[in-house]
Amino acid sequence: MSASLYTTRRIKNVIAMVLSVIATGLGLFFLAWILWETLSQGASALKPQLFTKITAYREEGGLANAMIGSLILNFLGILIATPIGVAAGTWLAEYSRRSRLGPTIRFLNDILLSAPSIVLGLFVYTIVVLPSKYLSNGNVTFSGLAGGVALALIALPVIVRTTDEMLRLVPGTLREAALSLGVPQWKLTTQILIRSARSGIVTGVLLALARISGETAPLLFTAFGNTFTSLNPLTPMASLPQIIYEYTKDPSPDINTIAWAGAFVLTMFVLALSLIARFAFRSKVSHD
Amino acid sequence: MHATASNAATAPAHTGASRTSTDSRNDLIFGWVLKACALLVLLSLIGAAGSTLWLGQDAFRTFGWGFLTSAAWDPSNDQYGALVPIMGTVGTAMIALVVAVPISFGIALFLTEIAPQWLRGPVASAIELLAGIPSIIYGMWGLFIFAPFVAEHIKPWLMNNFSAEPPDGQVSWLVQHVPWIAKFFSSEYPFFGAGVLTAGLVLAVMIIPFISSVMREVFQTVPTRLKESAYALGSSTWEVVWDIVVPYTRTAVIGGVFLGLGRALGETMAVAFVLGNTFKFSWSFLETGSSIASTIANQFGEAQGLQRSALMALAFLLFVVTFIVLLIARLMLRRLATKEGN
Numbered sequence: 001m002s003a004s005l006y007t008t009r010r011i012k013n014v015i016a017m018v019l020s021v022i023a024t025g026l027g028l029f030f031l032a033w034i035l036w037e038t039l040s041q042g043a044s045a046l047k048p049q050l051f052t053k054i055t056a057y058r059e060e061g062g063l064a065n066a067m068i069g070s071l072i073l074n075f076l077g078i079l080i081a082t083p084i085g086v087a088a089g090t091w092l093a094e095y096s097r098r099s100r101l102g103p104t105i106r107f108l109n110d111i112l113l114s115a116p117s118i119v120l121g122l123f124v125y126t127i128v129v130l131p132s133k134y135l136s137n138g139n140v141t142f143s144g145l146a147g148g149v150a151l152a153l154i155a156l157p158v159i160v161r162t163t164d165e166m167l168r169l170v171p172g173t174l175r176e177a178a179l180s181l182g183v184p185q186w187k188l189t190t191q192i193l194i195r196s197a198r199s200g201i202v203t204g205v206l207l208a209l210a211r212i213s214g215e216t217a218p219l220l221f222t223a224f225g226n227t228f229t230s231l232n233p234l235t236p237m238a239s240l241p242q243i244i245y246e247y248t249k250d251p252s253p254d255i256n257t258i259a260w261a262g263a264f265v266l267t268m269f270v271l272a273l274s275l276i277a278r279f280a281f282r283s284k285v286s287h288d
Numbered sequence: 289m290h291a292t293a294s295n296a297a298t299a300p301a302h303t304g305a306s307r308t309s310t311d312s313r314n315d316l317i318f319g320w321v322l323k324a325c326a327l328l329v330l331l332s333l334i335g336a337a338g339s340t341l342w343l344g345q346d347a348f349r350t351f352g353w354g355f356l357t358s359a360a361w362d363p364s365n366d367q368y369g370a371l372v373p374i375m376g377t378v379g380t381a382m383i384a385l386v387v388a389v390p391i392s393f394g395i396a397l398f399l400t401e402i403a404p405q406w407l408r409g410p411v412a413s414a415i416e417l418l419a420g421i422p423s424i425i426y427g428m429w430g431l432f433i434f435a436p437f438v439a440e441h442i443k444p445w446l447m448n449n450f451s452a453e454p455p456d457g458q459v460s461w462l463v464q465h466v467p468w469i470a471k472f473f474s475s476e477y478p479f480f481g482a483g484v485l486t487a488g489l490v491l492a493v494m495i496i497p498f499i500s501s502v503m504r505e506v507f508q509t510v511p512t513r514l515k516e517s518a519y520a521l522g523s524s525t526w527e528v529v530w531d532i533v534v535p536y537t538r539t540a541v542i543g544g545v546f547l548g549l550g551r552a553l554g555e556t557m558a559v560a561f562v563l564g565n566t567f568k569f570s571w572s573f574l575e576t577g578s579s580i581a582s583t584i585a586n587q588f589g590e591a592q593g594l595q596r597s598a599l600m601a602l603a604f605l606l607f608v609v610t611f612i613v614l615l616i617a618r619l620m621l622r623r624l625a626t627k628e629g630n
Binding site: 009010012013016017019020021022023024026027028030031033034035037038041083084085087088090091092094095096101102104105107108109110111112114115116117118119120122123126127153156157160184185186189210211213214215216217220221241244245248249256259260263266267270271274275278 | 311312318319321322323325326327328330332335336339340342343390391392393395399402403411413414415417418421422423424425427428429431432433493496497525526527529530547550551553554556557560561581584585600603606607610614618622
């Protein structure tokens with residue numbers, strides 16, 4: 001009787017363990033499959049002209065304008081999001097102790113972190129693209145600037161969260177020591193606290209950059225796309241994810257091949273950024 | 289905060305009193321600037337909800353509550369109803385959860401209880417890295433690789449066994465006796481890989497890293513003494529997990545699942561290619577459909593007038609629903625943060 005109970009429990013345990021190993025294998029298999037297809041299909045499609053020619057030439061062209069556009073858009077996004085995000089994170093960590101607003105904003109920031117990016121894109125369309133008609137004779141113009149604002153909105157919560165977490169790791173004795181010397185709070189914050197949390201904040205910015213460089217949905221109705229190279233942020237701009245989206249939908253297999261090459265470059269860029277963020281700075285930042 | 293005499297001597301312009309007042313004024317301004325930046329987070333959430341509601345008001349006014357229950361999406365007659373995109377969004381997200389939650393649970397279990405110590409770190413980082421792959425890549429893989437696979441291997445099997453018009457011509461025993469099952473497995477284009485099921489499976493693969501890494505983090509918060517007590521009483525690994533770890537972390541595990549659901553509901557690019565973008569109402573998993581996000585991505589560029597407003601109204605609905613789902617997720621995960629202290 002007790003021997004059979006023992007056997008049942010052991011069998012149950014073995015079944016659960018086997019299922020768990022199978023689940024891990026299955027999860028890793030699918031993720032490896034996606035990575036493998038991207039790398040193999042993309043690597044075979046790589047050509048030097050991808051980096052030198054623009055998308056206006058279609059099959060004979062490359063992705064140069066999209067890559068330049070992506071760099072400008074990401075740069076704009078990070079440029080807008082970093083000061084605001086670091087300031088907001090600093091307020092949450094250092095100033096919001098006695099206010100009820102602090103926990104609320106921290107909580108809402110976590111929600112913004114996973115809000116649907118296409119809706120954020122439509123929001124930026126409403127506040128940046130639509131008002132542009134008052135500036136340019138009634139024509140609504142998509143622009144790289146709008147794309148940058150949309151990406152900034154996605155990068156913002158990542159930067160706010162890491163800054164907040166990193167500043168809260170700074171030991172309180174550092175604050176007390178500075179305050180007892182008569183240092184004003186703004187000087188303490190900018191010159192001591194942010195400096196000692198700097199590597200963590202940089203990690204956060206890099207993670208935010210990795211996150212926005214793969215975003216497609218918010219760029220569709222803001223930066224819109226452009227078949228030529230554009231360096232002016234007030235004009236529509238192409239980006240790598242948006243061109244991959246267009247080229248994947250395209251019926252021509254040659255165009256699909258270029259999309260794979262773009263996917264390869266994009267994935268490599270994003271994975272390299274996350275690797276740098278995780279291993280070069282080796283900090284305990286949560287990423288969910 | 290009084291300036292010392294030597295300070296006052298080297299900087300005569302700053303007497304003690306004026307320096308204190310400058311500092312306190314600067315402190316005040318600095319604090320307000322930081323607070324304004326923090327308020328931007330709040331404003332952008334309100335703005336996203338407000339702007340989509342504002343631009344979607346025409347559609348809400350024209351169709352009223354019928355907007356939610358009408359299956360018509362007909363730009364040529366200017367008739368719009370949200371039912372098909374809502375069903376597509378909910379259907380794909382549900383399939384994704386049903387597939388992703390058990391697999392994620394298995395992965396988290398493997399990484400916290402079963403795997404040898406040297407394997408845990410590498411496998412966990414590999415899965416987290418893969419969470420960073422852009423969603424458009426999942427979409428491409430779905431369209432070019434996975435949809436043909438579904439059309440060739442998964443769909444014929446499902447249709448042979450569960451549909452009323454199987455490709456092999458033999459209606460299965462199950463369908464003969466339980467005919468309503470066939471309703472969920474019919475397909476107008478049996479050899480076409482795109483559909484609700486395919487999109488749901490692509491989403492599942494995409495959210496597995498999110499859910500499993502939250503579950504793993506959550507499982508790690510269970511105090512070792514609890515688990516060791518159970519082991520000391522002779523529990524097997526599975527009993528420790530099912531009777532100690534899961535009850536201890538239940539709320540947070542559900543929070544992690546809701547976090548995954550929030551991602552799945554709002555995802556655009558992973559499903560935009562493999563859903564088919566059709567607007568015919570159907571109960572079938574194998575039929576093509578559309579989701580809220582994919583509809584916006586496909587149509588907003590060329591939409592005018594009422595159609596544009598209907599798309600904005602869809603965006604508002606999506607935003608409100610994901611907001612509620614994520615709110616529940618974060619509330620459930622927040623309890624964990626207080627628990628972690630012990």
